[in-house]
Amino acid sequence: MVQIDKISLPDFPLLLAPMEDVSDPPFRAICKENGADLMYTEFISSEGLIRDAINCRRKLDIFEYERPVGIQIFGGDEDSLAMASKIVEVTNPDLLDINFGCPVKKVAGAGAGAGVLKDIDLMVRLTAACVKATNLPVTVKTRLGWDEDSKNIEEVAERLQDVGIKALAIHGRTRSQMYKGEADWTLIGKVKNNPRIKIPIFGNGDIDSPQKALEYKNRYGVDGVMIGRAAIGYPWIFREIKHFVQTGEVLPGPTVAERVAVCKQHLHGAIKWQNQRVGINEMRGRYANYLKGLPNIKEFKSRLVRLNEVEEVEEVLDEIFRTYQGFEIEHTPIELIDYHQNCPL
Numbered sequence: 001m002v003q004i005d006k007i008s009l010p011d012f013p014l015l016l017a018p019m020e021d022v023s024d025p026p027f028r029a030i031c032k033e034n035g036a037d038l039m040y041t042e043f044i045s046s047e048g049l050i051r052d053a054i055n056c057r058r059k060l061d062i063f064e065y066e067r068p069v070g071i072q073i074f075g076g077d078e079d080s081l082a083m084a085s086k087i088v089e090v091t092n093p094d095l096l097d098i099n100f101g102c103p104v105k106k107v108a109g110a111g112a113g114a115g116v117l118k119d120i121d122l123m124v125r126l127t128a129a130c131v132k133a134t135n136l137p138v139t140v141k142t143r144l145g146w147d148e149d150s151k152n153i154e155e156v157a158e159r160l161q162d163v164g165i166k167a168l169a170i171h172g173r174t175r176s177q178m179y180k181g182e183a184d185w186t187l188i189g190k191v192k193n194n195p196r197i198k199i200p201i202f203g204n205g206d207i208d209s210p211q212k213a214l215e216y217k218n219r220y221g222v223d224g225v226m227i228g229r230a231a232i233g234y235p236w237i238f239r240e241i242k243h244f245v246q247t248g249e250v251l252p253g254p255t256v257a258e259r260v261a262v263c264k265q266h267l268h269g270a271i272k273w274q275n276q277r278v279g280i281n282e283m284r285g286r287y288a289n290y291l292k293g294l295p296n297i298k299e300f301k302s303r304l305v306r307l308n309e310v311e312e313v314e315e316v317l318d319e320i321f322r323t324y325q326g327f328e329i330e331h332t333p334i335e336l337i338d339y340h341q342n343c344p345l
């Protein structure tokens with residue numbers, strides 16, 4: 001078992017990474033059903049929470065069935081982070097996670113997210129402020145360092161443990177790397193194998209198959225892995241990893257029926273969580289991911305994104321099912337898209 005304060009997770013837990021505009025309640029529900037052991041909300045600005053808690057409210061929505069679940073916040077000011085930690089407590093998550101990893105300019109450039117990696121003393125003060133302000137277990141998610149010449153994660157891990165964090169998730173890239181190149185897990189392994197480190201260490205970056213998850217578990221000794229991009233449109237990654245780790249067998253991929261069912265489940269979840277208009281709108285960007293690999297699916301996809309009524313969407317999904325029923329999608333590697341490549345921020 002892996003223990004984060006009072007939260008007990010199974011051996012080698014699989015974590016769904018916090019992802020802006022992706023890891024919302026409807027998506028989390030699907031990942032949970034497929035075996036995610038710990039999930040997080042997308043990151044929430046501490047300043048935003050304080051100024052405009054009502055508008056951030058949706059991001060704070062968590063539901064009983066998804067526990068254990070963490071709320072992730074970011075910020076670069078001690079008082080704001082402390083106040084935000086208190087606000088978050090009201091919604092009763094299982095843990096509070098601080099983001100010290102976001103590389104985008106509007107966050108890192110403003111001295112929050114990965115920006116804090118430039119100043120470990122500040123990072124320690126910000127973390128200590130949160131730990132002091134809340135009764136929730138506090139965890140941190142960060143990167144290896146700011147750039148190639150300042151990979152300070154080993155010092156960061158020790159010092160954050162010393163001020164009371166209960167777990168650390170490390171993305172094996174620096175801020176300068178953004179999402180380029182391959183994640184380097186060597187330092188993640190070093191942190192995990194440092195005898196001074198007692199808290200769980202979760203590795204993150206580029207896990208896209210059961211084989212890789214098991215290989216990295218064995219090679220780097222991490223307590224668990226956190227999965228982001230590979231879960232987008234492919235929540236089955238969790239059950240596939242679980243099964244492989246337990247049995248050594250590779251599960252067949254999801255059937256067309258399952259893919260269509262998940263589209264419907266996600267659609268209904270999104271409508272229930274928000275409303276019909278928003279739910280249908282938000283789903284438009286998601287069908288393509290779930291239906292990847294089906295030949296000539298383009299025409300169906302372009303129909304799906306033009307519809308405004310649930311029944312119409314369901315009809316097209318049923319048509320997809322009828323058209324492709326029994327079709328076996330080739331088990332190709334999951335593509336790890338650089339979602340931030342064209343990010344103007």
Ligand SMILES: Cc1cc2nc3c(=O)[nH]c(=O)nc-3n(C[C@H](O)[C@H](O)[C@H](O)COP(=O)(O)O)c2cc1C
Nearest residue numbers: 017018019020042043099171205206227228229339
């Ligand atoms: C669309 C998208 C949104 C993200 N939003 C967040 C976020 O809100 N908080 C965070 O800590 N990391 C965020 N990340 C980073 C992921 O949590 C993760 O660290 C990164 O994608 C590397 O893991 P992966 O290779 O498994 O995707 C985001 C990543 C993506 C692709």
